[in-house]
Amino acid sequence: MSKIALPLMPNPPVSKRCSRFAAGSRSDAGFTLLEILVVIAILGLLIGLVAPAVLRQLGSARTSVVKQSIERIGSVLDLYKLDVGSYPTTEQGLKALIAKPSGMTAWNGPYLKATDVPADPWSHPYSYRNPSTRPAHDYDLCSSGPSGPSSQDGTICNP
Numbered sequence: 001m002s003k004i005a006l007p008l009m010p011n012p013p014v015s016k017r018c019s020r021f022a023a024g025s026r027s028d029a030g031f032t033l034l035e036i037l038v039v040i041a042i043l044g045l046l047i048g049l050v051a052p053a054v055l056r057q058l059g060s061a062r063t064s065v066v067k068q069s070i071e072r073i074g075s076v077l078d079l080y081k082l083d084v085g086s087y088p089t090t091e092q093g094l095k096a097l098i099a100k101p102s103g104m105t106a107w108n109g110p111y112l113k114a115t116d117v118p119a120d121p122w123s124h125p126y127s128y129r130n131p132s133t134r135p136a137h138d139y140d141l142c143s144s145g146p147s148g149p150s151s152q153d154g155t156i157c158n159p
Helices: 016-023 033-084 093-097
Strands: 127-129 140-143
Touching (some): 033 093
Antiparallel strands (some): 127 140
């Protein structure tokens, strides 16, 4: 029998990283504590700059929603007036748009799909007053704004 000679294959190349591990030298893999702290500081600065802008946008969005809601409820009050002949009294309030007030014959409601009087974006009830205390207005339909009913600051009323 004759021997067959196989060609010699060179050893595959060893990367520098592997050779460092093999030699037991210090590894550069991963991040240092200083690098991680720098990234965290940069993220903190970005959040500190962006968060106030986002919160301002949220506040202005709620104000826009409450103005649109007041206009929508005002349109519903106008429909009520067309049917009944007058706006609801202060005592009847906005509840008259959902449930028929006693003694009404021309009421064609409910005028709102909701089962309860709607609340503003800050979950405060709208205040309704008829007759209006403001000149050239038939009624007052107002939201107390973000500060709530205890304060008059930020009150938003029908135009």
